[in-house]
Amino acid sequence: MTATPLPVLYSFRRCPYAMRARLAIANSQIQVELREIVLRNKPQQLIDISPKATVPVLITSDDTVIDESLDIMRWVLDQNDPNNWYNSLTQSQRQLSLQLIANNDGDFKYYLDRYKYADRYPEFTQDYYRQQAVKTLAMLEQQLQHNGYLICSHLTLADMAILPFIRQFVFTDKAWFDQSPYPLIQAWLDEFIESDLFITIMPKFKQWQSGIKVTLFPPE
Ligand SMILES: N[C@@H](CCC(=O)N[C@@H](CS)C(=O)NCC(=O)O)C(=O)O
The missing domain is CATH 3.40.30.10 (Glutaredoxin)
Incomplete structure (x- = not known):
């Protein structure tokens, strides 16, 4: 057999x-x-x-x-x-999770690519692309105010689907991010990067x- x-x-x-x-x-x-x-x-x-x-x-x-x-x-x-990343969430929590991921994979990723590789997209400045991407950061910062995570009081699918992209954004210009007003994103990202799970996947x-x-x- x-x-x-x-x-x-x-x-x-x-x-x-x-x-x-x-x-x-x-x-x-x-x-x-x-x-x-x-x-x-x-x-x-x-x-x-x-x-x-x-x-x-x-x-x-x-x-x-x-x-x-x-x-x-x-x-x-x-x-x-x-x-309990997804299957035991309520219907509305699942819906919110998928909405946040869709925004990440759509608008945010679009501007993230342009912010990272601004020289390849000379129609606008890098600063402009960052301003557009930061709209998502501001929305996520607000979301994190409830529990420190996006959906409930622990990490779920949405956090895990989105954090790798936030990491990319932050490390595109770490000095800029460090002086920007997103303390909850900073704490959320730090915890992620230092976690055993992240170390296991990298x-x-x-x-x-x-x-x-x-x-x-x-x-x-
Ligand atoms: N929507 C796809 C996107 C995957 C994607 O675009 N991956 C990139 C790498 S980060 C890729 O394979 N690009 C193809 C290429 O660069 O040739 C998914 O969620 O799996």
């Missing part, structure tokens, strides 16, 4: 979408085979299973291909949601090639 194959996760260490998938996987203690890729040299196997060829992509043990990061998080949480992974030794994630 052959053993059930492990799910396979195509991932890229620094990609915030892949980070959110790894956060959910590590939290749910689901073991996967991690295939670390390089975006400018994607493996043909990835392109074959998902022609849009973005990361993350999860192939479940029964060969279902999930190639959107939020869908991966929700699939993982359907298997196991030990820290080791340097060896680039995958067919035939190399399997990289287990989370690491054993």
Whole structure:
């Protein structure tokens, strides 16, 4: 009898979408085979299973291909949601979670890319792009006033889906952020970056090639 194959996760260490998938996987203690890729040299196997060829992509043990990061998080949480990230939230909390994530993946990500790579988008100044992105920061700062987290008194799906992008924003110009009026975001981000979960998802992974030794994630 052959053993059930492990799910396979195509991932890229620094990609915030892949980070959110790894956060959910590590939290749910689901073991996967991690295939670390390089975006400018994607493996043909990835392109074959998902022609849009973005990361993350999860192939479940029964060969279902999930190639959107939020869908991966929700699939993982359907298997196991030990820290009540989503499935025990109320209907309105779930709705708010998905709204905040949609804003993050839409407007905020749009301006984040332009803020980070302002030289590639000369239509407006970097300062302008930051002002647009900061509208999301101001909204999140308000949200954090209730409990220190976005949805309730502990970390949930929305925090985990959004924090990797906030981290990118903050480190684009750390000195600017450090003097900006977002103390709750600062505390929320610091706690995240220092957490065991974050450290678990960020080791340097060896680039995958067919035939190399399997990289287990989370690491054993
Ligand atoms: N909507 C997708 C977006 C994923 C995405 O855009 N990932 C980036 C890396 S951070 C990517 O793979 N880009 C393809 C490329 O750069 O060729 C998701 O949520 O999974």
